[in-house]
Amino acid sequence: MKTDLSQQRVNYDTIAHLYDEPIRDHAVDENLAQFLAARPSYHPLLVLDMGCGTGKQLAANRPHFPGAVMVGMDLFAGMLRQAQRRGQGVCWVQADNIAAPFAGGSFHYITNQFSYPHVQNKLRFFAETVRLLKPDGRFVLTNIDPWSMPGWAIYRYFPAAWALDEQDFLPVDRLVVMLEQAGYGRVTFSHRHLAAPTSLADFQAYASARHRTSQFIAMADADYAAGLAAIERDRQQWGDTAVIESEVCLLTIICEKGLY
Numbered sequence: 676m677k678t679d680l681s682q683q684r685v686n687y688d689t690i691a692h693l694y695d696e697p698i699r700d701h702a703v704d705e706n707l708a709q710f711l712a713a714r715p716s717y718h719p720l721l722v723l724d725m726g727c728g729t730g731k732q733l734a735a736n737r738p739h740f741p742g743a744v745m746v747g748m749d750l751f752a753g754m755l756r757q758a759q760r761r762g763q764g765v766c767w768v769q770a771d772n773i774a775a776p777f778a779g780g781s782f783h784y785i786t787n788q789f790s791y792p793h794v795q796n797k798l799r800f801f802a803e804t805v806r807l808l809k810p811d812g813r814f815v816l817t818n819i820d821p822w823s824m825p826g827w828a829i830y831r832y833f834p835a836a837w838a839l840d841e842q843d844f845l846p847v848d849r850l851v852v853m854l855e856q857a858g859y860g861r862v863t864f865s866h867r868h869l870a871a872p873t874s875l876a877d878f879q880a881y882a883s884a885r886h887r888t889s890q891f892i893a894m895a896d897a898d899y900a901a902g903l904a905a906i907e908r909d910r911q912q913w914g915d916t917a918v919i920e921s922e923v924c925l926l927t928i929i930c931e932k933g934l935y
């Protein structure tokens with residue numbers, strides 16, 4: 676099955692060379708450490724990151740889990756080319772999250788980070804993670820939760836960003852129901868709210884680079900230009916040192932295939 680890339684929210688091949696900025700760095704995956712702490716006998720531990728992008732998560736994990744087999748999968752070859760440069764000891768595979776080229780029961784632990792909104796058939800994707808996991812496996816999904824962060828400065832200045840996100844992200848209660856429908860035995864979630872005042876000048880600099888968020892890339896040129904113009908108007912009115920409020924809410928969903 677060939678994926679129609681023109682239907683994707685973002686063509687990551689066009690920005691793969693710009694993607695790796697320090698704001699996107701990943702620390703070692705604490706959820707994986709917790710999973711393994713309760714299962715020290717897994718040798719080798721088999722880990723899959725679906726929608727791995729430039730591979731930062733697996734590269735951060737690699738030194739901490741020396742015996743593990745790690746596989747990073749992504750739809751876009753450009754992202755995987757960046758991943759290959761950094762990821763010694765990780766196997767990188769190009770495939771769509773709804774059709775992974777692995778046998779059922781191949782992995783103990785699967786992650787999906789900042790990627791599920793890009794997948795149109797989410798139920799099929801989640802069912803695919805269930806298929807790929809071993810009977811006592813775990814899937815951990817991480818993303819922002821747009822439904823819990825109405826004060827994000829990007830939504831204030833770029834209303835088109837919210838219009839896109841309410842289509843592509845699900846409210847957490849619907850996500851949980853869908854994950855259960857896909858076949859998970861137990862699904863739990865947690866939120867982490869981060870609210871920080873930001874200087875308007877810093878926000879303007881951030882927003883002026885369009886590759887910074889998928890919202891900027893996916894919205895129409897006119898909507899992006901209107902948002903930048905609104906920021907510039909406020910900066911002219913309030914001055915360079917003005918501070919604006921913003922918030923982000925991070926969502927983590929932990930899905931157990933079995934009822935453990």
Ligand SMILES: C[S@@+](CC[C@H](N)C(=O)[O-])C[C@H]1O[C@@H](n2cnc3c(N)ncnc32)[C@H](O)[C@@H]1O
Nearest residue numbers: 687726727728749750751771772788789790793
């Ligand atoms: C915002 S990036 C996140 C990358 C990485 N997980 C991270 O946290 O840095 C979203 C990633 O999802 C990938 N992606 C989008 N749709 C996909 C699909 N249907 N199957 C696999 N990967 C997909 C993109 O190529 C991109 O690398």
